[in-house]
Amino acid sequence: MPFGLIKYALSSSYPGKRFIAARPELKSNYDVVIIGGGGHGLATAYHLARYHGIRNVAVFEKGYIGGGNTGRNTAIIRSNYLTPEGVAFYEESVSLYRQLSQELDYNILYSERGHFTLAHTDSAMRTSRWRAEVNKHLGVDSELVYRDDLARLIPQLNLSEDVRYPILGALYHPPGAVARHDGVAWGYAGRAAELGVEIHQGTTVTDIEVTDGKVTGVVTDRGRVSCGKAVQAVAGASTVIADMAGLKLPIRTIPLQACVSQPHKPILDPIIVSGSLHVYISQSDRGEFVMGGSTDPYPRYQTTSSLDFIEGLMSHVLELLPHLSEVQVMRQWAGMTDMTPDFAPIMGETGVENYYIDAGWGTWGFKATPVCGKRMAEMVATGRVPALIAPFRLSRFENFDQVGEKGAASVGH
Amino acid sequence: MKQMNCPLNGVRNIQEFAHGGEVVDQPDPNRCSDAEWAEFVFMEANTAGVVREWWCHVATAYWFIAERDTLKDEIIRTYDAGELFKERVDFTRPEAPKET
Numbered sequence: 209m210p211f212g213l214i215k216y217a218l219s220s221s222y223p224g225k226r227f228i229a230a231r232p233e234l235k236s237n238y239d240v241v242i243i244g245g246g247g248h249g250l251a252t253a254y255h256l257a258r259y260h261g262i263r264n265v266a267v268f269e270k271g272y273i274g275g276g277n278t279g280r281n282t283a284i285i286r287s288n289y290l291t292p293e294g295v296a297f298y299e300e301s302v303s304l305y306r307q308l309s310q311e312l313d314y315n316i317l318y319s320e321r322g323h324f325t326l327a328h329t330d331s332a333m334r335t336s337r338w339r340a341e342v343n344k345h346l347g348v349d350s351e352l353v354y355r356d357d358l359a360r361l362i363p364q365l366n367l368s369e370d371v372r373y374p375i376l377g378a379l380y381h382p383p384g385a386v387a388r389h390d391g392v393a394w395g396y397a398g399r400a401a402e403l404g405v406e407i408h409q410g411t412t413v414t415d416i417e418v419t420d421g422k423v424t425g426v427v428t429d430r431g432r433v434s435c436g437k438a439v440q441a442v443a444g445a446s447t448v449i450a451d452m453a454g455l456k457l458p459i460r461t462i463p464l465q466a467c468v469s470q471p472h473k474p475i476l477d478p479i480i481v482s483g484s485l486h487v488y489i490s491q492s493d494r495g496e497f498v499m500g501g502s503t504d505p506y507p508r509y510q511t512t513s514s515l516d517f518i519e520g521l522m523s524h525v526l527e528l529l530p531h532l533s534e535v536q537v538m539r540q541w542a543g544m545t546d547m548t549p550d551f552a553p554i555m556g557e558t559g560v561e562n563y564y565i566d567a568g569w570g571t572w573g574f575k576a577t578p579v580c581g582k583r584m585a586e587m588v589a590t591g592r593v594p595a596l597i598a599p600f601r602l603s604r605f606e607n608f609d610q611v612g613e614k615g616a617a618s619v620g621h
Numbered sequence: 622m623k624q625m626n627c628p629l630n631g632v633r634n635i636q637e638f639a640h641g642g643e644v645v646d647q648p649d650p651n652r653c654s655d656a657e658w659a660e661f662v663f664m665e666a667n668t669a670g671v672v673r674e675w676w677c678h679v680a681t682a683y684w685f686i687a688e689r690d691t692l693k694d695e696i697i698r699t700y701d702a703g704e705l706f707k708e709r710v711d712f713t714r715p716e717a718p719k720e721t
Contacts (some may be wrong), residue, residue: 326692447667458663461691506640508691509669514637516623549663603661 227394228273228401228411228463234431238266238406240588241426241435243413243449244442245269247278247389247574248566250396250407251581252439252588254312257403259582260589265405266435267397268428269446270412274393277443280511280543281574282466282488282500283389284479286323288350288381290335293599298580300596302383304578314395316387317493322452323384324353324362328373328484336379343381351572352596353380360476364529371527373484385480386498392577403547422561423453437562437588444509444544446567453560457567458605459546462493463504464571465517467540469532471495476529485524496514497535499525503545503571513540526537545570550610555584556601564588565602568570572613623694627678628685628701641675643668644686644705651713671697 240256242249245267256262269275285305287298309315327333336352341349354377355367367375397407408430415427416438425434440449444461472495479490486502501521504514518540526533547570548554554568566584567577583594593601599611623635643666648657666672669692676687676699688697696712 322669447665448669454665455662457667458665458666460665461669503633507667508694510692510694512694516622543720608655 226400228407231410232406234408234411234428234433235264235266235406235587237264237434238438239264241265241438242267243426243438243440244276244445245273245393245397245407245409246276246441246443247393247396247577248276248569248580248584249439249441250274250393250400251474252566252584253405253407253581254396254400254403255581255585256589259493259549260585262589263404265400266433267400267405267407267460268411268413268426269407269409272409273397273407274390277392277543277545277569277573278577279390279514280464280466280541281389281571282490282498283386283492283574284323284384284481284488284490284576285318285387285575286381286384286479287348287575288323288325288339288379288384290339290342290613291552291611292342292513295343295348295613297348297596297600298575299348300582301576301579302385304582305385305387305575308387308392308395308578310395310401312395314391314398316389316391318385318387319493320383320385321490322361323381323479324358324481325379325381326375326482326484327377328375328381328482330376332484333376336377339379348381348538349383350379350381353378364482364531365480366528366530367400373482373527375528386479386492388493389574392574396577396581404463413449413452416449417562418453418560418563421559423563437533437564439564439566439584439588441566441584443546443567443569443573446546446565448566449556450565451464453563455558455565455602457554457565457602458549459554459568460507461541461544462507462547463510463512464545465504465513465521465542466502467521467537468492468499468500468515468516469535470538472497472535480528482524482528485527487521487528489529496538497532503547504542509544511542511544513542516617528597549605551613552611553580553600554602555580555597556587558602566572625676625687625696626699627681627683629697630678630681630684633678636715637678637680641677641684642676644673649712651716671689676700 287302289295340350340352412429417425476491481488489499548568583597687699
């Protein structure tokens with residue numbers, strides 16, 4: 209029994225160090241204001257403070273940090289995308305994630321499991337082969353595997369042909385990983401706060417001041433601050449916040465639901481995804497099966513769960529892994545995703561000077577947290593758009609120059 | 622189970638319906654600029670509140686209009702598209718680009 213713990217228990221005041229400072233008073237001016245205290249906003253704040261020397265930064269979060277989609281995803285990290293732009297971007301993210309626990313001095317429980325995207329149709333097999341070749345060309349470890357490989361690599365998987373969608377093969381991505389998603393937000397927040405970044409939880413942004421096409425201030429329910437630059441990273445609320453700055457976005461806010469089972473002993477090492485069945489499943493370090501499915505059938509600004517979702521998802525999960533039939537679902541929840549027409553994110557300049565956007569992450573934002581923080585911070589600090597994120601600019605829509613990532617998204621279509 | 626009132630078929634389960642997006646005016650493809658067309662194709666009002674949308678009862682391929690609150694997930698009213706569109710809209714075929 210560690211004596212430190214007994215000392216904690218007997219102490220009248222809480223002797224532990226706060227991870228982030230209690231909410232400070234608002235200053236009148238910040239160099240950079242970041243709207244949204246999820247993983248992306250906090251990572252951007254951290255990179256600004258740590259690598260660009262910009263420490264007069266405020267993060268405004270309506271709820272609590274990591275309480276939005278950062279804590280509602282299924283924590284899968286991978287880089288086996290379809291377009292060269294997407295693969296290069298997510299590959300940098302995976303390389304940053306691999307050393308993120310050291311970088312932040314905080315264990316994010318990064319765990320490489322191997323990631324299988326099952327193919328149930330000829331067209332899915334073609335897309336898998338296409339993705340594997342694009343991936344290999346860009347140095348990402350991916351390959352197409354067939355039924356005999358799957359029988360060896362995932363013995364639990366139901367390879368029967370007497371099901372609605374028999375499995376023909378899979379795209380196998382060995383570096384596919386899971387991590388503790390709240391830990392990512394907390395790690396970035398803790399280190400950013402140490403460097404002087406102010407994190408204002410429970411602070412709602414109510415307006416954005418734009419003067420002569422340039423952002424000059426942000427109004428919150430706790431008062432107004434002026435700012436040199438501002439970044440919005442607010443996922444499902446992207447349209448609402450962008451509207452305050454006078455911007456229109458190609459985004460629909462659609463709920464995405466997920467659930468976890470009761471904990472069980474470790475029996476499923478890899479992450480299994482099926483685009484045709486709209487299922488993804490992995491077993492967490494605590495032994496819970498983490499399961500997600502398709503986005504809801506119509507847009508809403510809500511995070512309610514539905515029985516329809518759980519019924520549909522379970523029937524598909526049990527087709528893949530029938531031995532989970534006795535497993536009880538423990539919790540289900542939803543997050544509001546910001547879906548774009550081409551299934552690729554939006555990062556970069558907006559047309560309003562010094563106002564930057566990080567949105568359109570839909571169902572795929574958690575895996576991009578470190579690279580997004582790094583590159584958004586680079587853009588804010590230098591005023592130049594990094595080549596890696598230039599293809600994801602907002603203006604790609606008016607120029608009909610989209611980045612088609614639908615083939616690599618597991619859900620939402 | 623969530624239900625929706627189809628103007629043609631009455632109250633049905635929501636799974637029988639497909640969401641078709643906001644009711645917006647289509648610009649004349651022969652006259653509008655590329656930017657206006659891009660706005661029509663890609664941009665979304667994505668309103669947090671009451672919206673007016675196209676919906677389809679899939680089983681009968683019947684398109685109609687629904688007014689819905691996206692914050693409360695409540696369907697306020699559904700009605701036949703004829704309430705909004707009184708006359709037929711015809712589009713002329715755009716001129717073929719000249720061969721070079």
